[in-house]
Amino acid sequence: MADLRSDFVGIKSPNPFWLASAPPTDKEYNVVRAFQAGWGGVVWKTLGLDPHVVNVNGPRYGAIWGADRRLLGLNNIELITDRPLQTNLDEIKSVKRAWPDRAVVVSLMVPCEEVCWTEILKQVEDTGADGVELNFGCPHGMSERGMGSAVGQVPEYIEMVTRWCKQNTRMPVIVKLTPNITDVRYPARAAKAGGADAVSLINTVSSITSVDLDLMAPEPTIDGKGSHGGYCGPAVKPIALNMVAEIARDPETAGLPISGIGGVTTWRDAAEFMALGAGNVQVCTAAMTYGFRIVTEMIDGLSRWMDGKGYENTAAFTGLATPNVTDWQYLNLNYVAKARIDQDLCIKCGRCHIACEDTSHQAITAMKDGVRHFEVIDAECVACNLCVNVCPVDGCITMEKLPAGTVDPRTGRTIPAEYGNWTQHPNNPSAVAAE
């Protein structure tokens, strides 16, 4: 049985699945239920100074659905905790005492003045919590008050606040990053410069999920008006994975622990984040969609997969995919593939044909000898993979590498055995000849 125990910047938990700072971790009642269900840790719903903020009294969520109303993306306009600070502190203390083996990290967001941070850090330390997460990510409401992503979008502020915190507490400091920036490496570098023990990402993406065409207002609509919210759930996972990889492979931040967040729904999502360099993962939307029991599947799935692969602990596979993330210019242009359709699996829907015909390279037949037949024309196929992605049958279309030495019927070129990339390509004005 694989060992799922996790040690993230010195914070120990029985498994790497934490609940992200959000409604699931809003109060003792929820967190106790989460721990009973088996979650390894929680990042408590973000605390702020009293008087506590208030939330809207109308709808806070909007959503995007896939087939059968499967929730794919969730958008919210909720703020940080709307309960008195002391209530939260008391509950955190009580939970940590009752569940000493679970990670309890407290998310914080206070105004950009050192004294505010020193004050609250002291109070959090008194609860016995394992660490703090600085919420520089919330894209709505709080940012208009100079907090949340308003801080997270300015690297200098991130560095400054992180440094204040590091100087004023013995607890590990995790900096939560916003994706609402151009290049996530800058805030990550700033966090590192400020002394952060880790970064966690992503917080939610600024978004409007839909527009009510009768009211002519964005959803969720409150009294005829709507406001942009933060987007999360399965839809944001690709954005989050890329940002995690960017930080993991940036020489300036390489080795900085990362807590991966954004659309984690199953064990596989978690394994993907960790393969790209995340030390653990945090989950919000999946729990908000299905409840806390999903962690059972995550724990079981991850440990079976690790057993199958022979990974004894999570560190054994963390970051293994990071070196394989590279820049486009280093991809091997001498790797030539062609799409292949398995005629036994093909159900003849014709989607590959029409996709390739209308929008790509006219490389798939619709008819052969007068009968409906879908087959790749090697002389046209550029191996773009579109047909693979639109085919409704799993595994029906695959990409086959042409062996070196064969002629690509599309270009008439013999495929070289050696690696060759854009930096060396004759069409590249700044190409350097391969040695």
Next chain:
Amino acid sequence: MTRGFEGADVKAGRLTSEQVAANFGDLHPPLDGHEAAVAADRCYFCHDAPCVTACPTGIDIPMFIRQIAAGNPDGAGKTIFDQNILGGMCARVCPTETLCEEACVREAAEGKPVEIGRLQRFATDHLMAESVHPYTPAAETGRRIAVVGAGPAGLACAHRLALHGHAVTLFDAKPKAGGLNEYGIAAYKTPGGFAQAEVDFVLDIGNIDVETGRMLGRDLSLDDLKRDYDAVFLSIGLAGVNALQSPGEDLVGVGDAVDFIADLRGAADPSALPVGRRVVVIGGGMTAIDAAVQSKLLGAEDVTIVYRRGQESMNASRFEQDLAQTRGVRIKHWARPVRVVADEDRRGVEFEYTRAGAGGLEGTGETFFVPADVVLKAIGQTLEAPDGPAVERGRIVVDAEYRTSVDGVWAGGDCVAAGEDLTVTAVAQGRDAAESIHRALTA
């Protein structure tokens, strides 16, 4: 009205009207909005979709399903009606398992096709519930066309002609328009007065005068029609029935399945219809299945269908056969009636076993007896041909444009020899004949 043999056990009220009403509820209940969204999501929006090829009216199925998925059910309904103005009835009565749904790639993939029929019903119900008819006729052409027979073929033809601006008179011998939609289709496929609602919907386009109770050959002649109209379309279906040609056929207690069904469709309270305790239905098509199933649903105790060939030759689809069997109907293959018996102590039908011989079907000489209080014949309907157009093997001869041998006279639906005898085929032929008439009149 069905009557049994002398002394036979035939009576009304075998079940209460509540039980009968429940039995005759929708065979395929309508999808609600969520179910429709889920069902629509399963469609792959195929290129040159095989389901469209399999639909005799060529409805753009992937397009209408996509419209449903995109929350545009009225647009979906319009896409259907563009090809098939009786898309509502077809959604209910088409044997989809041998048409579009059989061809659906998801049938090939996983044996579970997209529910095209029920989605079609969802969309057509939605648009038909709107108060405005979705079509506006073209400017009046001044041309007048007689359509004889107001079944699916006649209605589809009349609607398409009216759309092109022609003035149509639609004649029918029966007191109500609709043809077999009104008098033939099983009650549980089209409950709630849908057939007449659909007729009203079709007529809402305007330009169509309906004259019911007017029979060609009795009240009208083809010559008169040719004289008074610019074109004639014959859609008279198959008004006669085949004979058994076995002794005893004329006995009281032996009836036509189509009449039994027509009585049932016409009855305000079907539980008041007399039904035999033991019923034998002779035949292998949709009519046989419908008569047998509906007898059972009315409370008959033992219902047996006897068909002279094997299961694979039955005209009724596999789904229909299964439907009968799950309703408790017994289907016996390879037997033909020899004699209808109505003795004091023995009432029923004597059958002889059959087999496929070198020269066709032959009897084996071995016989058996099936007791019955009522015997229903469902061995096919026949054409009652009007004078004029050439007839071959019991059907009016037409060319690819549905022109008969008589100039200015077109024909389509069950009365011609082209395609299967299905509602949807009749609609396709009526529509295409209308286009041909329109071309001829505007050339």
